[in-house]
Amino acid sequence: DQQVKQNSPSLSVQEGRISILNCDYTNSMFDYFLWYKKYPAEGPTFLISISSIKDKNEDGRFTVFLNKSAKHLSLHIVPSQPGDSAVYFCAGTYMEYGNKLVFGAGTILRVKS
Amino acid sequence: DVKVTQSSRYLVKRTGEKVFLECVQDMDHENMFWYRQDPGLGLRLIYFSYDVKMKEKGDIPEGYSVSREKKERFSLILESASTNQTSMYLCASSYNRDRFPYEQYFGPGTRLTVT
Numbered sequence: 001d002q003q004v005k006q007n008s009p010s011l012s013v014q015e016g017r018i019s020i021l022n023c024d025y026t027n028s029m030f031d032y033f034l035w036y037k038k039y040p041a042e043g044p045t046f047l048i049s050i051s052s053i054k055d056k057n058e059d060g061r062f063t064v065f066l067n068k069s070a071k072h073l074s075l076h077i078v079p080s081q082p083g084d085s086a087v088y089f090c091a092g093t094y095m096e097y098g099n100k101l102v103f104g105a106g107t108i109l110r111v112k113s
Numbered sequence: 114d115v116k117v118t119q120s121s122r123y124l125v126k127r128t129g130e131k132v133f134l135e136c137v138q139d140m141d142h143e144n145m146f147w148y149r150q151d152p153g154l155g156l157r158l159i160y161f162s163y164d165v166k167m168k169e170k171g172d173i174p175e176g177y178s179v180s181r182e183k184k185e186r187f188s189l190i191l192e193s194a195s196t197n198q199t200s201m202y203l204c205a206s207s208y209n210r211d212r213f214p215y216e217q218y219f220g221p222g223t224r225l226t227v228t
Contacts, residue, residue, distance in 0.1 A: 034216055036219075041122075041224070043117070043203055043205075043219030043220050043221045043222050044219045046216045046218070098169075099143075099144045099161075099163065099209060100158060101217060103148075103155045103156040103157075104155055
């Protein structure tokens with residue numbers, strides 16, 4: 001049972017434009033979500049997170065939106081840069097799940113210059 | 114800066130060999146995790162540990178065991194390596210959920226090939 005789904009395996013965007021990466025979840029108990037970025041041959045690095053008490057969190061060029069009723073979150077990158085080309089993983093968790101995260105399958109973002 | 118290190122970046126082993134993957138973190142994190150990453154499957158949790166000598170099975174523990182004798186070190190053991198264990202192995206660590214920040218910090222990964 002895939003609790004966190006990233007339905008787009010890949011996304012290609014022109015440099016300077018907006019990248020929108022989507023993530024859906026099925027477990028209504030999730031109360032905290034995270035996005036990670038991963039370059040080839042490196043470990044994932046934390047990008048941005050959002051608590052379920054918020055519907056938006058911003059950090060520089062990165063903004064995460066949470067729509068609890070739709071069980072959907074999205075990561076917006078504006079403007080996109082070639083260095084943003086990586087795999088992006090969405091993850092969810094909730095307090096009773098302990099300290100574990102449930103990851104989606106990832107979306108490969110390619111930013112063309 | 115949090116540092117999570119893994120003993121090897123690349124490893125090639127033969128079927129049936131016993132394989133040890135080591136992970137060390139320097140942030141005094143309570144929790145440590147082992148994942149494997151395969152294309153199209155994301156990161157799948159193999160085992161995690163929330164304290165020294167404590168461990169809990171993740172989603173895919175079959176064929177693996179772990180050891181945590183010291184807080185900073187978490188080892189993944191493949192008792193008898195098989196070709197379907199060829200993968201990227203990622204170690205991570207985090208504080209408990211009641212401490213902020215509690216995101217997980219990852220090591221650089223070990224690309225294991227079993228022939």
